[in-house]
Amino acid sequence: MPGFTTRPELRGTFGAVASTHWLASAAGMGVLERGGNAFDAAAAAGFVLQVVEPHLNGPGGDAPIIACPAGAEEPVVICGQGPSPAAATMERLRGLGLDLVPGSGLLPACVPGAFGAWMTLLLEHGTAPLREVLAPAIFYAREGHPLVPRIPAAIASVRELFETHWPSSAEIYLPGGRVPESERLFRNPALAETYERLLADAETAGGREGQIRRALDHWYRGPVAEAVDRYYREAEVWDVSGRRNRGLLTGQDMAAWKVPVERPIHADHGRFRVFKCGAWSQGPSFLQAINILSGFDLARMDPVGPDFVHVVAEAIKLAFADRDCWYGDSAPVPLEALLSADYAAARRALIGEQASHEFRPGSPEGRAPVMPPLSPAGTLKEPRVGTGEPTVAREDARATDRAGEALITAGGTHRGDTCHVDVVDRWGNMVAATPSGGWLQSSPVVPGLGFSITVRGQMFWLKEGLASSMAPGVRPRTTLTPSFAYRDGKPYLAFGTPGGDQQEQWSLLLFLHHAHHGMNLQEAIDAPAFHTDHAPSSFWPRETAHGTLTLEGRFPAATVEELRRRGHGVTLGDDWSEGRLSACAREADGEGHVVKAAANPRGMQGYAVAR
Template identity: 50%
Template sequence: MFTTRPEICGTFGVVSSTHWIASSVGMAMLERGGNAFDAAVAVGFTLQVVEPHLCGPAGEVPILFHAAQANRTSVLCGQGVAPAAASIAAFRNQGLTSVPGSGLIAGVVPGAFDAWLKLLRDYGSLRLKDVLEPAIHYAEAGHPLLGGAARALSEVADAFRTEWLSSAPVWLPGGEVPRAGRLFRNPTLANTWRRIIKEAGNGSREQQIERARYTWSQGFVAEAIDKFNRAEPLMDASGERHVGFLTGDDMARWEASYETPTTSHYHDWTICKTGPWGQGPVLLQALKLLEGYDLSRMHSNDPEFIHLLLEALKLAFADREAYYGDPDFSDVPMATLLSDKYASERRALIGERSGVDLNPGVIPGFEAQVATTLAQVRIADGGDGGGLGVGEPTMAHLRDTTKSADGGGLGEPTMAHLRATTKPGDTVHFDVIDRFGNMVSATPSGGWPQSSPTVPGLGFALNTRAQIFWLTPDLPGSLVPGKRPRTTLTPTLAFADDGSALSCGTPGGDQQDQWQLSLLVRLINHKLPLQQAIDMPLFHSMHAPGSFYPRTAMPNVIVVEENLGQSVIDELTRRGHDVKVAPAWSAGRLTAAARDPDGLLRAAATPRLMQAYAVGR
């Protein structure tokens, strides 16, 4: 099959990310003697500069990594928690029935910075200044602003001028909206990083990193964030002004943490994901369901193949709604959800036609929880007036471009109800493998300047991840101080019995594991090369409630790229799917890297949006 670009192959190292500059920065770290962890940290910080509308320093990141020398695969959780003052009662006392999707009030503890520095301290080899140097360079000297970033800033420019006044000096240089393709600079952010490096002082590599972590969580950064949240109320998606709950004490009490991955077997592969504080186990559940079918006999564009994947995903996402949450606060029956017996029972629900209900499994002891979840989902989807804001969109670049099979429009949920300070953000992803076999898969997000006002003097905005919480008690996703929101961020590592290894992921909110599922099955069942598998047409379901406002559920609705072909679209329609057709090359931003048993390294990146790139040698 024709592919859009060559698959990158080599033995020294490979990097694939959603921005070509970040990929090159990661490769530069490998070239100067760094390992995959050094490269990952440099890429993570650089993406905050070159894709500022998709991730920022005060965002969050789950990191899946494999340390070759120890032969250990781990999760590093860079998802911050709800502030101590952010309770359901605190929101309801202000007349809010949902967490607004924008503004200071939706912030949780920023998690990305500490996660990157912990990874560098414990597994890297370079100094903090070395890995921050490229990000500082692009913040000071400038980078060609992406079209998506220019559009995002344009859409909130008036809000910057009238409501979020601290954002204007950073994002509207000279008072004007920056132009796509022209150099954009953020010297304020560069100065923040230079000050952190200066306050880190001298000493060993580890001592410098520890002082930098302190400077962030208890020094001038935390002080500025604390002061900003306590200052004047600012507009958010509720249409009213609120102060934030986040304090310096919240930042001082939290740090990124290591965890064991949640794993499941699929044929001769072990797939590794985060725990149920993320949506990652959805992918594992879907794969367990698909084990009961001989997918290798089906072409990866066959209607039957697509139908089975979509139906498996619908069942897995229904379980996500009923059971997933921070396991430090909720009893999540993960062993049952990933068991062969449970998968066999659930698989029997997949028929020839599209299922019409949100249908979670009812595990003994969880009956009341499932009933409460379904009732809450119906209330939210019924439009009770409680939804306040928008987070990661399905496909930010696809507004009003998708069409139904009969010519009707779909696109993003209507933006008519949104306030001037509420615009969608999204996410980035990257994968790194070095010559030693170290691997990193990371999906940074949050801290979007279009969703939260910029902190004066720091050059970045806070995150709005608290919007994922429910303000209804006793649900796995209910807001509780100190709890992690159930993030949509979901990187993947996978290992085969023959010694092969894979790292992959994509931006895209609730679609991340859906697009990764088709990629994994095409790689494992159909043995496609990386680039070819990424280039294949993509599809996803809109059946389950979204994680972000308006938490829209569209029963039976699927979105497919038009290059699947009309005959496939017609057959999916016959099977009961409500098919919406997106333009070819428009869904998802998959990247991937792989290691073969003989040490050959491979990498690939999506051509969609024309900015992701894989490099290596």
């Protein structure tokens, strides 16, 4: 019998959707009910997330997607992470007196890849008409949606910035000059009109595929790209450098981009084969971690005991050290060596009884690592409002997170970054997607469009020799990382979470609890969770806190005491403060099949639907 869970693990046969917002999950299920497939449903849910979670993602953001057609030998990766502009050079930014890429404003913009990724998913695998997919998002943008408490809190934290420096954002997010109220309807008519104009243009083309291709042209080579180009060439916008800067992104950068569709990378772990995006994401760190952990008898470890927490945290530290030295799109990545059994064994041997406080990248193929800049946490004294990616925060009246955003928590809630959606349909098609970027608090709204542009370029280093060094036309090493797993050779599990640098850590816990501890999906999501901030933050101001470990308050006192004895710098968070996971699965049941879904109870926002 399963233990207590905050919600049931949902089971059915028709289909399932799980995401970080109930309206997105409901919209996705509505598409399935009307005969659409998992790819149509995921896109519809993704567009709704852009409307109802504008502090966590937007139309001008990013969206890596793992899509698995029914019966496929392996899934495909649709890379919704756009590249840097042609003008994005280290020399250009250093000439501005910068040693880090700012986390806000116009300078860190990359090509916004989310729209292209969703359209590519629809074009290659979907069946529903474009208008049907976009209709729920247009409805909520035009007619309104009830604001969850985090959105007014996010707007309040940047109200002065909007009023003083970003008037186009104030026009959208400070209606009547006021911060909108929690739970009241909020509208974004400018965004609704952007999508209506796009549909009117797209529907001049013949047939479903023609309309999708026309929509891509409208976005990347037509009116949307023209509006972005005009604003980023002409505007000078305040950012965390303390100065007003023009953007580097141009319409030509957008026009030249074509959405990459790639093979995933994978690692085998017992009955499972786990698939991730390539080394332009942090995805390989998950695979490195499970390779390292394959040498431990995790099933015999108490999932809330010190042995399990210790070895998992130490494996993550080692995988992330490689992430920050070896992953990126600016230079070749020695992935085969990093994911080899011999390399995993050598890394595993570094895990001792005591917590490591060192940054320990490896030397795949005998190559010496180039170290990224390591700045201790708390050394930055500059203002941080409106920067970075909003991650989790304690329940303080005002707190600053490691990603560099000044936060105001509200009503006992915690903050989360990014979004996630998983879908499975009755035919066996499955999707995992992690949309993010274009956060309302990190870059100004492009006039006339109703949305902001991604600032993912802050993940580049302004230091030579790293695979994530800034260079023109390459992808920043994103934290966005959907996950997919086969079990016994068959497509089984789509899962993921928001969380910036915590995404791989929380996703890893779900997988390990499910694979080794026999937990169902909801139990694995509900289980007490933790993360380490040992590696450099991927977000401005890129700080590091070696040896740290944050645990939910539900861990036993004996576990906390033992971890501290082993040298971990333990911080206790609130009881329900770590992770915003969701998952969908499909498994054989006799001559039929069962679909399963689960969603995060933390923050009272994630939602799963299945029947």
